[in-house]
Amino acid sequence: MSITSQRRTGNAVSYVLLAILSVYTLFPFIWMVISSLKPREEIRARTPSFFIQSPTLDNFVRVFVEHNFLEYLRNSLIVSLAACALSLVISLLAGYVFSRNYRMRLVQGTNFGMLVSQMIPGVLLLVPLYITMRNLGLLDSYASLILAYTTFVIPLSTFMLSSAYDSIPMSLEEAAEIDGASRLKTLTHVVLPVMLPSIVSVGLYSFITAWNEFMFGYIFISTDSLRTITPALMLFKGANSVDWGGLMAGSVIAVLPVAIIFLFLQRYFISGLMSGAVKG
Amino acid sequence: MRVGADSRKTTNRRFVILALSPALLFLAVLIGYPLVTVLTDAFQDAHLVNPGVGGFVGLDNFHKVVSDPHFFPAVSNTLVWTIGSVIGEFVVGLSAALLLNRKMRGQGLFRVATFIPWLVPIVVAGMTWEWMLNPDFGIINSLLTSTGLVDSPINFLGDKEWAMSTVIFVNVWRSFPYYTISFLAAMQAIPDELFEAAALDGANAWRRFWSVTMPQLRSVSLIIVFIHLIWTAVNFDFIWVMTQGGPNYATMTLPILIYRYSLQQFDVGAASALSTIMFLGTSLIFVVYYRYRRRLSDEIVG
């Protein structure tokens, strides 16, 4: 078999596998989109169906007009972007030290602390974190959520970035240092550009964690105008009935902006695009 | 290491402290206090609605927790849930990354498709799956029966035999994209020459995967797997949204038990004691992680 035909078979197999994978990942989302376009009578039909007899935008109208989803979207965006930026700065610094100075006791101690912090079940953080935020005077503010989400993502961000630093040869920095650059300058000018794919992936992780968080979103925030999108979604689940149409429309609205952001960022994960930088 | 002057060592140390201090400050202020609370409450009679009791009670809380008939089943459920989820996530996540890393047309769309589950908030994902899996009006059972794949609807979340595998399946669905994204990012750092050299040596795709790709993914795999072991073990919302630990305790894990102690029974002491027991368990994971991590660092820094 020639190289080309081998490659062609490989591609064909890959496409089939990717198609199967996409069905697995997209199925619930497609169901969400379909349901969000159905009138209530069809959602509550005895036999569920993929086909919509009379498609409607009522659910979306309700979500935007009766529930202030535009405002919730804005709040989520502010909180998530801030938490993402803050945590990236903090963990880019910490991760660098984790990778290059792992033998220092302070580094190992911090590493241990970060791991332990991941072991506390969220339920037990509820009351203590509420009291902390109250003491800091931050209840009912963006800051409370930004600080909490930043703290939640720092550990994994640091670990991931430190592993990304691991794959960058020390020689790169040593060369720069011999040229007389300071350590921080070496970091920002020489090392970080090479790490872009990892920074993007870690940034996405922080953003999405903040975007999707649920419990603290309603524990800290008691004002409608500051509410983020995930706790707002739960309002569609009433005490005696679930407004599936509204919930699904709201969820589609919560997922779409991030999916679009991702569509733009995904090119950073294409093999070869960044390899020039790595070699440079 | 070069023969460094003392001054270099000092600036180095100062840099390390400066670089770590923001992270430490955040952890100390926001996690330090809850952590201390958990560790002290475990030995106190801390009860939210029955404040008449109180004070140091030694190991009473631990005794209460361990003698709870649901404790040992919950431990084994937690192990099944954690290990099952992480293995599933790793296998699906890595396979997806390898597929998505091929240079082919349309990869951008496939990548977005793969990451969608990760973008759906857990509570919404849980509720939607629960709805879709319903035996009477769920779309999945409707498809399974109308295509003749099964004779009668399966009560995925209500049948003891199915419940645990179903929640694991849904958890894998939701969590594997993060593995994929991390593997994809790490694969960018593998120099093409390594593959070319291996190809010249006549290594087939399978050999190239094991001898070139996998070793380069060690560091990131280590972190992802260990952090997910911990996360999955302490995860609460997924099971809570879908089964609340049921049917009849079939999906009861330790975090659900902790929730029950603290927010249903208001017995914060018992909840803290159970968390402390979980700390000890997850610390074992840490020891293993620490060893590997150290070995890897040594290889890299030399």
Place this chain on the structure above:
Amino acid sequence: MKKKLAFVASVGVVALALTGCSGSSSADPKTIELWTSWSEGEATAETLDPLIQAWADDKGYTVNQTNFTYDQIHEKLIASAAGGNLPDVVWGLPEYVGEFSKLGILADVSDAWDSWGDADQVSDAVKSSMTVDGQVVGFPYETTARAYLVHDDLLAAANVQVPTTWDDVLAVGSKVQDATDSSFYGLTGAGVREPQELLVYLAQQGLSIAEEQDGGGFANTWNDNPDELAKATEVFEFYQDLLASGSVNENSATYGWEDTDENFATGLTASFVTGNWMAERETTNADTMGDVSVHPIPYPTDGEPATYIESKPIFTMANSDSLEASTELAQQFASEEWQTAAFADRSSLSSVSTDSKWSKDFAALLDTGVTYPPISLGEVTQDMIDALAMVLQDDQSPEDAAIWLGDAINEALETSGDAAGS
């Protein structure tokens, strides 16, 4: 290095402690924080919004109303109670009465109740469901009974009469299922409705989950009294027989209200014990909901009819800066004017009702209604769910389940401090 770590940590803790001293809630006494749980955009919200606004303007207060789900309200209140930062007026569920009054966050509104002009319109059962140790802690803003709803067409198709007793139900067996492909009866096997339903069947046998004792405190007495134990055993037997006779869908052993209500609305279940919120289904499931009639819940031949009254209390928080105005606002929700405007078909006042079967036929059952005793229910309702799982899912003997539940409830009362003599 260890010292340094400790240093950094202690700086953090000190900073926290310092800000702790300076932080204080400086709520404007002219502002009332109100937490509700209604469906945005639906009639209740649309009607209440202007009423609240008008009341606030009239009194010179600002009312900050925010909407949450009941679960969110529950957890927010627990966190706020520990942090000492509570709202002023809150919509609650009957399940919260015992817990929150133990937490000491509910204001005693007995005086306001006594001088309330509409108080005589409220039934004793409703009032006592929000009375703890002789103190009234809430006003009822919404009261509904459970009823036995029947799809007449489905029963007619199977030639089955509407049952009045447990035996009638069991005698039907799979007859309706065979004729119409719909299950005959329904039961709830998960979630908040499951213990409420069990409460009804127990009450029909003259039993309660916890009885107030002479010396104060509560206790479950089934295991001290062979007669009561036998009655409780019969209840669990009934559940088991429902499954065995084919009267109910086998999956219902693990169904929550989301599933059971849906199945009744679509006609997959021919008859079911539920509430009058199903009225809303008449528009969305028009072709299956047209034939519904309302009946008393089937009861044992030697027992008595009973139903569950869900009477939701609106709480005033004890530490409110404007206690008097907050109590007045809470009372407004229960007033005849507001009840007529927003809760006409589920009012707590006997003078307020509509002509529809959803209001009239349900209200007719209120006299036989029971409520939860005012104890901390978190663990108790969980025990009730567990006991039912023993008979519905594990095939254990009904007597074992009854004995176990009696003991488990007493243990729960002990830990929560509700037990007699504690």
